[in-house]
Amino acid sequence: MIGPDIAGIAETLGTAADTATAVGQLAAETGLDVDAAYAVQTALVQRRLDRGERLVGLKMGLTSKAKMAQVGVDEVIWGRLTDTMRIPDGGTIDVADFIHPRVEPEVAFLLDRLPEPGEPVGDFTDAVRAVAPAIELIDSRYANFTFSLPDVIADNTSAGAFVIGPWSPVPDGLDNLGVLLEIDGRVAQVGSTAAILGDPRRALDEGIRLAGRHGVRLRSGWVFLAGAATAAVPLRAGAHVRAVVERLGTASLRSSS
Numbered sequence: 001m002i003g004p005d006i007a008g009i010a011e012t013l014g015t016a017a018d019t020a021t022a023v024g025q026l027a028a029e030t031g032l033d034v035d036a037a038y039a040v041q042t043a044l045v046q047r048r049l050d051r052g053e054r055l056v057g058l059k060m061g062l063t064s065k066a067k068m069a070q071v072g073v074d075e076v077i078w079g080r081l082t083d084t085m086r087i088p089d090g091g092t093i094d095v096a097d098f099i100h101p102r103v104e105p106e107v108a109f110l111l112d113r114l115p116e117p118g119e120p121v122g123d124f125t126d127a128v129r130a131v132a133p134a135i136e137l138i139d140s141r142y143a144n145f146t147f148s149l150p151d152v153i154a155d156n157t158s159a160g161a162f163v164i165g166p167w168s169p170v171p172d173g174l175d176n177l178g179v180l181l182e183i184d185g186r187v188a189q190v191g192s193t194a195a196i197l198g199d200p201r202r203a204l205d206e207g208i209r210l211a212g213r214h215g216v217r218l219r220s221g222w223v224f225l226a227g228a229a230t231a232a233v234p235l236r237a238g239a240h241v242r243a244v245v246e247r248l249g250t251a252s253l254r255s256s257s
């Protein structure tokens with residue numbers, strides 16, 4: 001039997017992102033399972049690397065119940081981050097570059113010395129140099145932000161852009177810090193880092209394990225997004241967005257056009 005057209009699906013999703021034009025779901029009709037979907041993601045990200053972008057990190061998705069419920073998919077997933085997705089803290093994003101962007105509050109790790117594949121992380125402060133509040137902009141390439149598990153994996157887990165706030169040394173506890181997402185000074189979402197797999201440190205174990213299954217090893221110097229603590233909120237033009245994480249501070253962005 002001939003398998004799904006990995007390169008063709010990656011091209012469709014890449015063009016959808018480049019032109020900010022939604023496409024229909026692809027996995028069911030092309031027979032894409034989870035493994036094939038990660039192969040599409042690899043090809044989709046390779047397309048970016050081929051035009052000069054650099055891999056700068058890994059992001060986790062659907063590590064909180066709020067996110068799983070919002071998109072109707074209940075498996076933890078991971079995707080790749082490249083340098084052009086990173087927006088400076090306080091920087092501006094043009095919503096016209098995206099299809100239906102949403103923003104969500106995250107916790108970011110700056111990776112340091114990572115265990116060998118198959119080994120537990122062990123001492124978190126060995127593996128992580130610093131932590132920061134962050135905002136992720138997600139933008140599903142599928143119409144109506146509706147997808148199955150293999151669809152969202154193939155689409156690089158809806159990765160669009162991200163902002164990292166100031167880095168701090170790893171605090172003693174990360175497992176129950178208050179999280180706020182504010183739009184134009186109003187609270188849009190409230191949560192806790194406990195929503196991220198009970199403790200965002202667990203997201204790193206999951207990332208190492210799940211990415212390792214596909215031969216991907218996290219690197220020192222990479223950014224790691226642990227996954228949103230709350231549901232995501234649509235990003236409209238002319239908005240000022242702040243993510244506030246207790247003890248870690250604030251990350252912010254503005255949107256234009």
Ligand code: OOG
Binds near residue numbers: 064136138159227228
């Ligand atoms: C998938 C990406 C999920 C998170 O933090 O949970 C994600 C989506 O919601 O479109 O980035």
Ligand code: MG
Binds near residue numbers: 060136
């Ligand atoms: Mg996210």
